[in-house]
Amino acid sequence: MDNLQLLLTGFISVLTLQNVLVTMLGALLGLLVGAMPGIGSLAGVALLLPLTYKFNPTTAIIMLGSLYYSNMYGGSFSAILLNIPGDSPAVMTAIDGYPMATKKNRPGQALYTSNISSFTGGLIGMCILTFMGPALAELGLKFGPAEMTALLLVAMTSIGWLVGSNPTKGIVLTAVGILIASMGMDTLTGSPRFEFGSIYLLGGVPFIPFVIGTVGFAQVMKLVDEKDKKIEANLTQKLTIKGSMISLHEFKRLIFPALRSGFLGTFVGVLPGAGATTGAFLGYATQKAFKSEEELGTGAIEGIAACESANNAAAAGSFAPLLALGIPGSGTGAVLLGGLMMWGLNPGPLLFTNQPEFCWSLIASLFLANIITLIIALGIIPFLVKILTVDVKLMIPCITVVCIIGSYSSTNSLYGVIIMVISGMFGYIFERNGYSTAPMLLSFVLAPLLESNMRKSFIISHGSIDIFFQNPISLVLILILFTIIATPIVRGIIGVVKNHNKN
Amino acid sequence: MGNSKFGTKNILPLVTLIIGLLFSSLGFFKYGFWDKNIGTLPGFFPTIIGILLIAVSALAFFQSLKEENNYSKLENWYPVFAVFLIIASTFVFGMYFSLAAFLIFWVRVYEKCSWKTTIITFLIMFVIVFGAFGTWLNIQFPKGLIFNAIF
Numbered sequence: 175m176d177n178l179q180l181l182l183t184g185f186i187s188v189l190t191l192q193n194v195l196v197t198m199l200g201a202l203l204g205l206l207v208g209a210m211p212g213i214g215s216l217a218g219v220a221l222l223l224p225l226t227y228k229f230n231p232t233t234a235i236i237m238l239g240s241l242y243y244s245n246m247y248g249g250s251f252s253a254i255l256l257n258i259p260g261d262s263p264a265v266m267t268a269i270d271g272y273p274m275a276t277k278k279n280r281p282g283q284a285l286y287t288s289n290i291s292s293f294t295g296g297l298i299g300m301c302i303l304t305f306m307g308p309a310l311a312e313l314g315l316k317f318g319p320a321e322m323t324a325l326l327l328v329a330m331t332s333i334g335w336l337v338g339s340n341p342t343k344g345i346v347l348t349a350v351g352i353l354i355a356s357m358g359m360d361t362l363t364g365s366p367r368f369e370f371g372s373i374y375l376l377g378g379v380p381f382i383p384f385v386i387g388t389v390g391f392a393q394v395m396k397l398v399d400e401k402d403k404k405i406e407a408n409l410t411q412k413l414t415i416k417g418s419m420i421s422l423h424e425f426k427r428l429i430f431p432a433l434r435s436g437f438l439g440t441f442v443g444v445l446p447g448a449g450a451t452t453g454a455f456l457g458y459a460t461q462k463a464f465k466s467e468e469e470l471g472t473g474a475i476e477g478i479a480a481c482e483s484a485n486n487a488a489a490a491g492s493f494a495p496l497l498a499l500g501i502p503g504s505g506t507g508a509v510l511l512g513g514l515m516m517w518g519l520n521p522g523p524l525l526f527t528n529q530p531e532f533c534w535s536l537i538a539s540l541f542l543a544n545i546i547t548l549i550i551a552l553g554i555i556p557f558l559v560k561i562l563t564v565d566v567k568l569m570i571p572c573i574t575v576v577c578i579i580g581s582y583s584s585t586n587s588l589y590g591v592i593i594m595v596i597s598g599m600f601g602y603i604f605e606r607n608g609y610s611t612a613p614m615l616l617s618f619v620l621a622p623l624l625e626s627n628m629r630k631s632f633i634i635s636h637g638s639i640d641i642f643f644q645n646p647i648s649l650v651l652i653l654i655l656f657t658i659i660a661t662p663i664v665r666g667i668i669g670v671v672k673n674h675n676k677n
Numbered sequence: 678m679g680n681s682k683f684g685t686k687n688i689l690p691l692v693t694l695i696i697g698l699l700f701s702s703l704g705f706f707k708y709g710f711w712d713k714n715i716g717t718l719p720g721f722f723p724t725i726i727g728i729l730l731i732a733v734s735a736l737a738f739f740q741s742l743k744e745e746n747n748y749s750k751l752e753n754w755y756p757v758f759a760v761f762l763i764i765a766s767t768f769v770f771g772m773y774f775s776l777a778a779f780l781i782f783w784v785r786v787y788e789k790c791s792w793k794t795t796i797i798t799f800l801i802m803f804v805i806v807f808g809a810f811g812t813w814l815n816i817q818f819p820k821g822l823i824f825n826a827i828f
Contacts, residue, residue: 225809225814227814228813228814340740342733342737342740343737345729345733346690346693346730346733346734349693349697349726349727349730349733350693350696350730352722352726353696353697353700353723353726353730356700356722356723362717362719365719367704367708367719367723368700368703368723391756394756395749395753395754395756395757396753398753398755399750399753401788567788567790568784568788568790568794568798570756570783571759571779571780571784571798572798572801572802574756574760574779575776575805575806576805577760578760578776579772579805579806579810579818582816582818583816586816586817588819591760591763591764595760595761595764598757599757602753603685603689603749606749607686608686608744609689624722625722628722629717629721632716632717633717636716637711637716
């Protein structure tokens with residue numbers, strides 16, 4: 175019951191006119207950016223981060239939460255109407271969403287189903303977060319430097335291992351992110367290191383320009399390939415709010431898959447590296463095991479509901495390890511974590527005790543954002559085709575301008591713009607060659623925490639590695655770490671042996 | 678567009694390998710690794726990560742020999758050239774002018790869009806840059822040498 179009381183306190187601080195307006199602004203912008211094909215939630219959140227400068231820390235964090243959460247809604251719009259997923263979790267939504275919109279000529283109902291399911295999944299995720307977050311933080315309080323080091327290693331490795339097609343490349347960029355973060359000042363002694371004689375680098379590589387460049391500007395360079403592609407919605411009817419309503423029977427069809435996927439997605443979201451995409455895939459796969467009125471893949475409401483609910487629940491569930499342990503579950507989560515840290519919020523086991531106002535305001539703002547996003551998402555249905563078919567060739571200069579002013583405004587100097595463009599170039603080259611940049615962002619954000627915990631562990635143990643094997647928690651985590659590392663290697667060896675035996 | 682010649686795919690792991698080498702050697706020799714009285718020194722962590730990077734980069738390099746290269750077009754780099762031009766132009770003409778010139782040039786001249794599209798795009802971006810960032814967030818964008826000389 176304590177948690178509910180604290181959540182109520184969060185609501186009291188969130189429900190001011192300014193905060194509600196900010197949540198609405200965040201929800202609207204997050205929805206629009208998330209919906210535009212080609213931008214995606216990661217770049218979207220990164221590009222919109224500078225907009226939080228205007229506010230006090232609590233309001234800024236509320237806006238960040240609403241931006242992040244509404245981005246998850248937007249990805250499905252282009253998947254349903256254009257068959258172009260706005261982000262990776264929406265890939266599964268397109269399987270049933272697009273046929274329902276085009277073959278069955280029911281685009282409004284597909285969007286309605288997606289919005290209601292996202293709301294349901296998100297709500298389940300947030301309710302579980304309310305209880306699980308503090309419990310996880312309590313467990314986190316038992317963590318010393320050795321346990322924290324092991325946990326951070328598990329988080330970084332699993333994301334490096336799971337995101338992208340090649341685990342080796344994931345680890346390469348994880349290490350690169352850590353080294354970039356080590357530039358500037360030593361975390362324990364404060365002495366300068368790797369600043370290469372530059373006074374600018376003494377403060378380290380600034381987070382916002384680095385993120386805007388790596389994901390936002392790299393995306394601009396990638397969009398050049400698609401600038402002549404004509405984006406058209408293959409719809410024969412005009413979208414209206416009234417014409418998009420679903421019947422009671424259809425609501426009954428969507429609610430059970432949405433509830434089931436909501437629970438499943440939340441627990442997937444808690445796992446580092448799994449995130450919303452895995453949630454959506456699992457939600458859809460689970461739905462296959464259950465009865466659907468229409469066959470999945472042909473425009474079934476159950477298919478849309480299962481994956482949309484799961485991905486939003488995963489987005490909400492990922493807040494539990496993010497707030498309680500300071501470990502984000504995805505690249506977008508890492509950007510959000512960086513934004514939270516920028517505003518003085520230090521996610522980790524002590525957050526719920528030391529900064530309860532911040533913490534519960536953020537959780538309450540997620541509930542509020544869920545409701546507001548649903549209302550806006552349903553309200554913009556008539557304008558969606560116009561929004562989604564913005565020419566890519568116009569998006570390129572516009573996003574470039576946003577990248578420049580966003581990175582300038584975070585440093586108040588052209589140094590930020592230079593960092594942005596250099597990060598963008600590398601981000602683009604890496605992405606083009608099959609390296610996913612999400613692990614680099616994650617490790618960039620988590621590196622100071624990992625370094626201080628690892629060094630403290632070795633100082634306590636006088637340089638002995640035994641400290642990681644003495645405590646049951648760190649021992650289990652180290653075993654998990656070895657399993658994560660060994661699984662793909664063993665699988666690869668088995669594959670080679672099987673091929674060899676066949677030949 | 679892919680081929681199996683030595684290209685970016687092979688060069689990238691070599692670049693990260695050099696980065697690993699640089700950080701681990703500077704970390705170990707310049708910033709220090711371990712002191713028996715103090716414990717870990719500033720170079721401790723970067724040295725370990727640098728060594729890890731060397732190892733995984735070497736592995737990535739050997740894997741890249743089997744992969745096909747995927748070359749980008751010169752056009753993909755136009756936004757980069759544009760940003761560097763905007764930075765240079767900002768020193769002289771200020772940021773507002775440079776961004777406006779870039780936007781109009783890109784939309785009207787490079788993409789050959791109509792004046793109507795150009796003006797609408799310009800106005801939307803004007804609201805974002807001047808309205809949201811310049812006025813609302815009160816960001817002081819550089820005014821450039823010419824503006825500063827006149828006023």
